[in-house]
Amino acid sequence: MLKYNDKVLMIVFAILVLTGPVILAPFGAGYPDLLQRFAIFGILAVGYNILFGLTGYLSFGHAAFLGVGSYSTVWMFKLLTMNIIPGMILAIIMSGLFALLIGFITLRRSGIYFSILTLAFAQMSYSLAYSVLTPITNGETGLQIRLADARILDPKNESGSLPSTNLFGFEMNDTWRTTFMGMDLQFNVGFYVCAVILIAAFYVSIRIFRSPFGLMLRAVKTNQNRLMYTGINTKPYTLAAFVISGMYAGLAGALLASMDPLAGAERMQWTESGSIVLMVILGGAGTLLGPVLGAGVIKYFEAIFSRINDNVLHGWFDFLPGFLETFMVWIIHPFVGKGWSLTLGAVFMIIVIFLPGGLMEGANRINKRFGKQKRGSADNAKAPAE
Amino acid sequence: MGILEVQNVNKHFGGLHALNNVNLDVIEGSVHAIIGPNGAGKSTFLNCLIGKLAPDTGSVMFQGKPVLGKKPHEINQLGISRVFQTPEIFSDLTVFENVMIPCFAHRDGSFMMNAWKKVKCETDIREQAEQMLLDVNMQDKLHMEAASLSRGDKRRLEMAMCLSQNPKLLLLDEPTAGMARADTNATIDLLKHIGETRGITKVIIEHDMHVVFSLADTISVLAQGAIIAEGLPDDIKGHPKVREAYLGEAEV
Structure with missing residues (x-):
């Protein structure tokens, strides 16, 4: 594996994220809604990677924490203030506690049994949110903010329209638009809030990867038996990793609700958990950027x-x-529009079969090949001189 | 008084009486070898000592403290380390990281939420691990992935991992099985060297009599789950019961 210089990696990462609206505009992805989702699901995946990438415990229940985070945040919007900070704090605490409970029970098993247990827990949470917990979650309608909500910290709202989420007065849906070289660039407050949090989350994950704690987690993945007979109690390590990744998911859920103050039970469904797993495997589990x-x-x-x-x-x-035109459209039709997941499935299969280490393995291979060519040409250059 | 006192340990697997009233007294600082034919219960016995298996009855005391009923990591933290029959190492990690982990376990105990400090900055642990790898002559393989080591090197690495914890008692399960003669001799030298410099008590299970007789102070012979003889190497060599257990009842 390539040895990155972490400082360089961190700086490059921060620049790429912050210039996202410019870089992604030519690909048709430069609009706020999608950029926000990039950053939020980036946070989710970075957190999930701390559990799955380091310890190898495959959780199928992380969408539950996403949902807990969203519900907590919307409740803060309803009760306290439309400022997103209290919501985020409560979301992290609630999802952390929730993860502690679920992790304590599910981590008694490992491998496939652990995955099934987490899946069962997540589905349970989903059903609860959908039915029994309706007073808290508002059932199938989803939890929304209303004009009549208390919001005890905010000044009285007399405008007659729903207030928007903000960070000390900066409204999340504020966008500054400009045209540059024929491209429509949109700099959105919400995206930049998510981006800064993503960068911080990424930094924390680098620190965890490089710490003795991270080393122990990697040891859990490769040989848990040896670790036990080396005097390490593996359970608190895996539980800590589970709780940390649960808190990341809760934070991501809080941001989802901050960008669009609405929380529904479908956010906790197992397909959502599955897509988190896909993200991490597609990019490269256990790598920092993947x-x-x-x-x-x-x-x-x-x-x-x-x-x-x-x-x-x-x-x-x-x-x-x-x-021919009709023929081409007929061929491509099933892969786009409603069938987009078919393309995703195909791409996923190709990557897992040919690049088991995900996109990062592809990047490393390209890097290595270029490295070899460089070294090779350097040797060639030397040869005539000798 | 022995550092390890095993009394009347029994273990059944279904109808098989795997350990039958095993008693063992290991004297501090000595090398105690356990030999016996295949299926005699040697590995079962070690598994009972490290908490992998729970015996049906009996008691195991280590430095006067009971061992049975404790979890594997608790037993290790008491100072008992084990080298397995097939090397148990962290194959995805580098050789250096492999040795650092037991150093951390020795310094920080069984759990420490050390998520903010960098491994790079743990100079004392790094020095300790480097020194250990120097002692087992693996300093040039520091950054190799452990999976890519040769079989002999994997064993040496596992031994280095166990030793870097500074255990009081080291359990070795056939430390030279499948090794070439030269590697076997190197292992014997290593174990002797450790014995002299660190004074670690060792319990060795071994098939290779050359290894047993060049290392052991005391030998116990296990056959069909029971200790049939115990004594100095010279006594054991000519013991009729031992010959019988190994060679069958040839003289009848």
């Missing part, structure tokens, strides 16, 4: 491919003669 990349790719597919309809396709193949 999960963020994976989250980006999946959210990009979801947003872009699902919007391509037959009209767009006809536009693409306009230059072909009529019957």
